[in-house]
Amino acid sequence: MWELVARSLEASTIFLFAALGELIDQRSGVLNVGLEGLMLFGGTAAFITAQTTGSHALGFLAGLTLGGLLGLGHGFFSITLRGDQVVSGMGLWILSFGLTTYLGSPYTGPLGLGRIPSLWGLSPFFPLGVALVAITWLLLFRTGLGLAIRSAGENPAAAEASGIPVTSIRFLCVALGGMLAGLSGATYTLSYNPVWNYNFLMGWGFVSLALVFFSMWNPWILLAGASLFGIMWQLSLSPELILPGVLSRYVWRTVPFAITIPILCIISTPWFRTRWGLAKPEALGRPYAKG
């Protein structure tokens, strides 16, 4: 039982890292729908680096770096060039999907390194994730920088007028968000499931993106949501633990995705929007032109 819980919490850290990065992005007003692409690239870079150098640490470093660079690329298109953020995000996703399939395919198979040591069976990434949630919350809601980030996402013109460098703040956030997405991908390929496979994520990134909307842009709610989805994901992989022999295992695999849709509907109802949805950054997805 503990093994299942530990495994679920490890799965939830992957959702959590990526979603936390996206939350920071969105709080500053930048929408990145290509989150899955960043995770794919980060995960693939981490896997290839770790396998060729034999070092987990270098692998994580590669994942973080590439994720951050891709985040900056999205920033260049959406902040500097003021392009459509959905076009750029989708572009990043398809670019990563295509290129990682090609670049990673010679490395298809297991990582072949020792497992990352665990604490009583629990992956060290879960406590790291909780710490990051706390840090993000403190950063966003208890520091001047956090106030600057949030105001850049709510009303960039007013923020600029009060002396906040909106462009630099947004670039900082996309870089941080990209690094966290890279970390998430690296955690997947180096720790959770250290086997490289074509399109290994199969929708994790999009579930993480949905989690940000569920979280009402609050890191603590995000932690709860990610944990719930981690448990659900793990149960969908081994349904025999709860309901042995009921339905095919393939049908269970659809459950985490199927549950996402009604939740998205609930948070989109007018009732929910007026009552709870006010945390949505006002300028989300809108490019800002300095006047």
Add this chain to the structure above:
Amino acid sequence: MRLGRYELTLEPRPARPAIFTALTAVVAILLALALSSFLFLSSDAPLIDAYRAMFSYAFFNPHGVLATVHRSIYLLFCTYAFLVPLRAGLWNIGLPGQVYAGGLAAFAVPFVLRTHNPQTLALPPGLLIVLMIAAAAAAGAATGGFAGLLRAKLQVNEILVTMMLNSILFWLVAYMIKEGGPFMSATGEGESFGLPSSLHAPLLLGVPVTAVLALCVAVLLDLLFAKTALGYRIRAFGENPAAARYGGIIPVALSLLVFLLGGAFAALAGYHYFAAVPGVYKIPGNYGYYGDLGFYGIIAALIARGSSLGAVPIVVLFAGLSVGARFAQGELRLPFGVDYALLGLLMMTFVASHVLYHFRFGWRRIPSEALQPVPTELPRG
């Protein structure tokens, strides 16, 4: 940005003539092809041979040409599936899911009517084929329409919903064709039962009838957007939803309609691939590969800037490239996925060309009086 005595700015383009649109598309594609040369670096063969292998197989080898034609039909339907919602400003990335829905529904017809066993064939095969196409289109429309309805009624993000549907339908197909699922082949190899030969889509000159359908749709869609009130409403809604609503256009019906149409087109792609391509006529175990190939439809529709006729040559080129790339990959012992890598590169050059399509670089000399320091001394006298 200021560079010495010159100022570099990014300005919106006031007008975009058709020739300019075509030119950006050509440049984006050529650039992606040039960039793809780095994919061939790991091969020992000279670069020119790699390109030659790719193009000569796709467009001159008899087997290759046929494969290119089949794939073009498949990708054309995928392109329409993405293009119609895009004109209304919505992103249908649920192409794989809708393709699977179409395939499943088409195979459900012979399955339900117990005709996959040739002895019990009850209805005339022609009618059954029409039924299969209709069932596929209906299933795809339902899958797409679901996302469209949620978008229309509740403003639920269509990218997320269609992506979730992709994963759901991917696993549903696995359930149907693998490990004792209802559609599993008698040999139990993780693929669906094969269609009896009477239910294969009829061929015209070796090409399935779906080709005719695909080309007709290209003409009809361009007419729809250029000449009809409905097309105008969709475009207006896509350009500026707020203004369109002010002009009396009802967004709910439009969002639903474009997704119903889009889903039906993607499902026809699924029908074409699983039930009309000679040598297939089943849902193979690697159906996921063909589903993901549908993403070429996204990039084709984007590069064609929403013109369905304009998308036809682009799609034929992409179909040939993906077929040829797979061939060159085997021939030159390249890693798996050259075709996907090309897809990624095309997306990258498209995003870059998108900026140049909407903006131009302003390059002007800063007037010299603006640069001259203010005189500190009063002129004499």
